[in-house]
Amino acid sequence: MNRDQLLNELSAFLRIPSVSTLPAHNQDCRAAAEWVAQELRRLGCHDVQFLGSETHPVVWGAGPEIAGAPTLLIYGHYDVQPPDPLAEWTTPPFEPSVRDGRLYARGAADDKGQVFCLLKAIAASPRPPVNFRFLIEGEEEYGSKVLFDLVEREPQRVHADAILVADMSYVAPGWPAVYTTLRGLAYAEITVRTSKTDLHSGEYGGAAPNAHEELARLLTRIKGEDGKINIPGFYGPVQRPSKTELAAWKKLPFKEKDFLNKRVQGKGLVGLRKYSVLERLWALPTFEIHGVLGGFTGEGAKTVIPAEATAKVSMRLVPNQKLKTVERQLEAAVKRFAPKYVTASVRFLHGADPAQIKLNDPSFKLLDQAFKQVLGRGTVPARAGGSIPVVPALASGGAPVILTGIGLPDDRLHAPNEKLELKQLWDGIEVFRTFYELLGESGRG
Numbered sequence: 001m002n003r004d005q006l007l008n009e010l011s012a013f014l015r016i017p018s019v020s021t022l023p024a025h026n027q028d029c030r031a032a033a034e035w036v037a038q039e040l041r042r043l044g045c046h047d048v049q050f051l052g053s054e055t056h057p058v059v060w061g062a063g064p065e066i067a068g069a070p071t072l073l074i075y076g077h078y079d080v081q082p083p084d085p086l087a088e089w090t091t092p093p094f095e096p097s098v099r100d101g102r103l104y105a106r107g108a109a110d111d112k113g114q115v116f117c118l119l120k121a122i123a124a125s126p127r128p129p130v131n132f133r134f135l136i137e138g139e140e141e142y143g144s145k146v147l148f149d150l151v152e153r154e155p156q157r158v159h160a161d162a163i164l165v166a167d168m169s170y171v172a173p174g175w176p177a178v179y180t181t182l183r184g185l186a187y188a189e190i191t192v193r194t195s196k197t198d199l200h201s202g203e204y205g206g207a208a209p210n211a212h213e214e215l216a217r218l219l220t221r222i223k224g225e226d227g228k229i230n231i232p233g234f235y236g237p238v239q240r241p242s243k244t245e246l247a248a249w250k251k252l253p254f255k256e257k258d259f260l261n262k263r264v265q266g267k268g269l270v271g272l273r274k275y276s277v278l279e280r281l282w283a284l285p286t287f288e289i290h291g292v293l294g295g296f297t298g299e300g301a302k303t304v305i306p307a308e309a310t311a312k313v314s315m316r317l318v319p320n321q322k323l324k325t326v327e328r329q330l331e332a333a334v335k336r337f338a339p340k341y342v343t344a345s346v347r348f349l350h351g352a353d354p355a356q357i358k359l360n361d362p363s364f365k366l367l368d369q370a371f372k373q374v375l376g377r378g379t380v381p382a383r384a385g386g387s388i389p390v391v392p393a394l395a396s397g398g399a400p401v402i403l404t405g406i407g408l409p410d411d412r413l414h415a416p417n418e419k420l421e422l423k424q425l426w427d428g429i430e431v432f433r434t435f436y437e438l439l440g441e442s443g444r445g
């Protein structure tokens, strides 16, 4: 297929600002769903539907059915995260632009570019004998509630011989990966209230409690300077990776120094020093503060003691931790750490259990082989620090969930100047084309 044409088509998809968490973009999410549906029809699916459309629809596609051929369910998401801070983008987030072989746009790597890659790989050769099914959702970045409900209501949607998810990256250029775990997530707002209204900081300062100060102390009680999370019971179910797994990570092309200098681009790393950086990123839970609201943040100066302050926080969870348990633990910790004169409350916005995937299905070998044929190197097993909420539900029907991706670690997901390298895209189309063919052949045997 003509690369210029492919690039034009992908750019049209990327131009749709399908930000699922902002209601102002509901129409755009709809437009992105329509784009996906149209693409599925072009691929020959005769059963294309919008499912669970109370919010952003899940796009379902299936057929034509080939008797006896293996069934491959392809999962992806057409929604993206908000693009701000806008001023930091070299070119606007929804005006895709190619520079130095890189395509810059919100969603280029997460996940529109990868969905595009999976779909175009089907059209890249005579259609292999595979029964393709598609679940492309529009709420992944907001917790995937619609798709959860759908899978619960209609579990047969996830019945397949394999489920393919390309929403991750290589571990390094030239090193494709297949992921054995995803972290879960518990997203919450913690609010503290210290008085009925804001107070004059001269009349009251020195004797009245300050909501921001109380919130700051509460947050640092939850997670200390040493990086340890002090929520009672939190680490209880956390297991260390096996010796074999830790030894395998040592062989990956990952240098802590490069991670600091080239990726974080800061002056130092934090966290539990006893553990390697990869273990901190992949196998340990986190507590992060995303933003703090309340008090006076306008221009100029105002001498006031804020009565209320709120922090948006989240915790990443690792295998064996349970979302529901962790939510209860955080609530209890907040109650326990807040002094008596403070009213503290927690509101949960969304969450996901962690996922753990065994690589024992033959389809993992086929993907490994496909990468080997195209790149000269097969997949290395790795873990992912990020979350894809619906993966445990996708796995619930028993099909192996293949977690992989064509991005690179420095694609700047969710951040300004997100990009996808075009080489990754063209290689990716070849890789998945080969994978589909191998899968089709395996079905004939």
Ligand code: BES
Binding pocket: 110, 111, 140, 141, 142, 143, 167, 168, 169, 185, 350, 351, 352, 384, 385, 386, 387, 388, 389, 413
């Ligand atoms: N594609 C990412 C998940 C990801 C990123 C996995 C990097 C592995 C490595 C996905 O789109 C994502 O960002 N998920 C959210 C989920 C949340 C909003 C419920 C996340 O991880 O923050």
Ligand code: MN
Binding pocket: 077, 110, 111, 140, 167
């Ligand atoms: Mn994604």
Ligand code: MN
Binding pocket: 081, 110, 141, 413, 414
């Ligand atoms: Mn994302």
